[in-house]
Amino acid sequence: MTETTKKGWYDKHYKKLLFIPAILLVFSLIFLFQFNAKNGDLILTDVSITGGTTISVFDAKTDINDLKQGLSLEFPDSVIRGISNIRTGEQQGFFVETKATPEEIRPFLESYLGYELTTENSSTEFTGNALSSSFYQQLRLAVIIAFILMAIVVFVIFRTFVPSFAVILSAFMDIVFTIVLLDLLNFNLSIGGIVALLMLIGYSVDTDIMLTSRILRKKDVSLNKRMAGALKTGLTMTLTSIVAIAISLAIIFNFSETLRQMFTILLIGLGFDILNTWVANASILKWYAEAKNLG
């Protein structure tokens, strides 16, 4: 009995449900438009994109807060974070990110630490200004091309406009909402972070494709039953992905900045994917299927 009332409610209101993602999308686009006007870009970027240096120093004894104060005077743009051992939880070192070159930041750290930085006790990553801007442009281009290629594949395979468009819209919203949340959290994206946005394209369409194929290709049971079945499968898919990524994120959290950022972005994106697949894409498909009498 509850099952039928649920379905009844969904049948009545599914079109209204579309307002949720639609409103979110409109606000997100307005937000991004303003963000872009203010910051000159859709996202905030870190030194791997703007150009600069990341130095990791493997020193268990440094007082990070003390160093932070010293650093903020000389290198106001610098960011410092601890590196710790997952097994013991103890500090293993720290890393500093700054727009300065290694030649500028290294002497400061050396005089603070009282010893020379070598490859035995530190890692240095430097990206020059000229390269970073072209890298960034190319990665942005790669994300756009990836998105377009994905869209073409979806159109070629499903060969119908509305369902294909719904899949692509859902992937688009995953990325847009993720970027908006990252901006709201003042998240500085690294190159790895942009690669993660690209990964999101691949991750997020899986559930949409499964849903679309269940609705369009199989007509053995009722439309609502097909949708409910797809929902169950899809939520299991997303849940397993979220759990797998959350576990990986927890393990490398204080160890690899690149992977930490990639996993965080995937996690956010997958969260939005639940909304976009099961509210936006599902409602559009149901609307389409009912109009075309595919029930």
Add this chain to the structure above:
Amino acid sequence: MKITFRIWILIIVLVLSLIAIRPSFESGVLIKSVDRDSKIAEEGIRQGEIIKGVNGEKISSLEDYAKVMNSIFSTEGEKRIDITTKERTYIILTNETPKIVVGKISQTNIQTGLDIRGGARALVQPDQELTDSELKDLIDISSNRFNVFGISDVKIRGVSDLSGNKFMLVEIAGATPTDLEDLISQQGKFEARIKDQIVFVGGNEDITSVCRNDATCSGVQSCTPFQGGYSCSFAFTIYLSGEAAQRHANITGSLGLDSESGGRYLNENLTLILDEEIVDELRISSGLKGQATTQISIQGSGQGATQEEAFENARSDMHHLQTVLITGSLPYKLTIVKLDTISPVLGDQFVFLILLAGTASIVAVGLIVLIRYRKFKASAALLLTSFSELIIILGFAALIKWNLDLPSIAGILATIGTGVDQQIVILDEARTNKQSNIKQRMKNALFVVMTAYLTALFALIPLYWAGAGLFKGFAITSIIGITAGVLITRPAFADMIRKMEE
């Protein structure tokens, strides 16, 4: 359960992957490079040999090797060292540690990238657009320079990016030389001038040979206090070609004698210039006037706060100058646009964390599937499939000798993650809608898998070229993974589930 054709394929590919990975349990230390001009090289020891013992003591780790060498050279004087490798024993008499670089024996054929085992990576951009053959020349000269300098574990290749810019990518495994930047990007344009006339330039056209590693004609000579610190001077002999010697004769022939020195020297100096900076000015003794001399002593100096530092600087400057004189100058001005030096210190811990993250994720996913479907066999099959995928990716990476760097690892984790998604599609399809037959249902599931594969594949392609190929690793491992998934593991998994359902 009957093993179907598709499951057989999975088993065969798994076995092949394990063969490609080839775990080894050999003990000892691996010789990673041998200094070409060292005594030990003359004995015939080669890169790639595995040291099993030194002076009768068993060597099973790098620590053992360091300990034995330290104890041998704890006292001064010439020592006899018997190095036993897997093939034979080499005996040398020397007063310094053998000039070889040793490293851990790799346990598998899987090659890890710089992010894990440490090293340096530089992306270098020429100041002008190069053709493919110009880029190749640049790479040849640079490789030669590294060889002459004594760094053998270096990979140099040309890369280009989405906008067609060409770069030279230099990757050095292990320890990073301190003057790496100079070595990579310094143009190394060496000229010896008298007034504004060039006598000779660096490279093998004018210089037939350069003395080095021979104390009779090359070395740091004397150190003296200098400006509150120390200055040490070095000198080494070079041999000029006949043509360059004749040039020397012609130019010096027209010079007069320097009256201040009482006629002992000529009135102009021989100025040594490296990349438009004066290295040293040498006085020319009057006896050389108009002589076609083929032997010239190059001098210079290094400074430092302490005598040791000055000595070390002089030695390294000399080594550098010798390298440049031998290899000649690079044809283009270069800019280092990216330089990463990664410490090997945390590498092992990193590998551990990655394996932990991978295993914990797969097991957690297995548990979720077990709770959701309450089928032990199906969950086990899912776990097995995910692990096989991991092994196939690693096996293929080992086969094509792909260096697993950070992007590659991220790609592997991502692939296993999406792989699980698709297995769930298969599992669910098998359980539900039992009105149609299982074969049809598996076909439906594989349609979804195939579509998802194509979208992911096309999405990954641009990444292969973007950013001068530094993210290639991500694209490569992901493409291997999803392709193996769609061709091998997923069909096999579908068969396993089908057999369980039937």
